[in-house]
Amino acid sequence: MKQQKFHGRYEGEGRECQAPNCREAGEFRAPGHRGPGADGPGDWRWFCLDHVREFNAGYDWFAGMSAEEILEAQSPINGWRTETRAFRADAAVDGIPRWADFDDPLDAIGARARNIRSRAAGRKEHPGAAARFTSREREALGVMGLDPQADRQRLRKRYSELVRRYHPDRNGGDRSHEGRLQRVVEAYKLLSRAAAFA
Helix, strand or coil: CCECCCCCCCCEEEEEEEECCCCCCCCCECCCCCCECCCCCEEEEEECCCHHHHHHHHHCCCCCCCHHHHHHHHHHCCCCCCHHCCCCCCCCEEECHHCCCCCHHHHHHHHHHHHHHHHHHHHHHHHCHHCCCCCHHHCCCCCCHCCCCCHHHHHHHHHHHHHHCHHHHHHCCCCHHHHHHHHHHHHHHHHHHHHHHH
């Protein structure tokens, strides 16, 4: 669709205005009967300039909403309540920084960059570092969020951090992270017996 001259105008598409008894070209789109959702972006109605202006003048975005839904939609923080990965309890595992652990977002970005650089440098300077571990042990390192250069002290510290983060007693009884906690415990058991940490 090629936009022309008038913002929102789509000329030359051969559509007719969908307003009753109008024979003008339908060059302006307006929200259709089916709004955006899981099935896609929804559909459009096409009108001439006069009828799209009329449609827009009478359009009520809040139609069908309760008073509470309208109030929530008008809130300046609407949409910010969803939890992104960087703020979830399983963040900082697998090399992704947990933003909530940093006072300054730039520190989190820097930590992520240092992690990437150290892994890249580790592969170049220590080609045998990853070879110290079996494939299961490397997988366990990933669960713990550790790189192959980690030592036993770093393993213990990381284990302590993750248990504190995921244990229900530390999360007000929230048991939603038990699966992650179990994987951390299993990974720690495997790695604590690894020959690389002997």
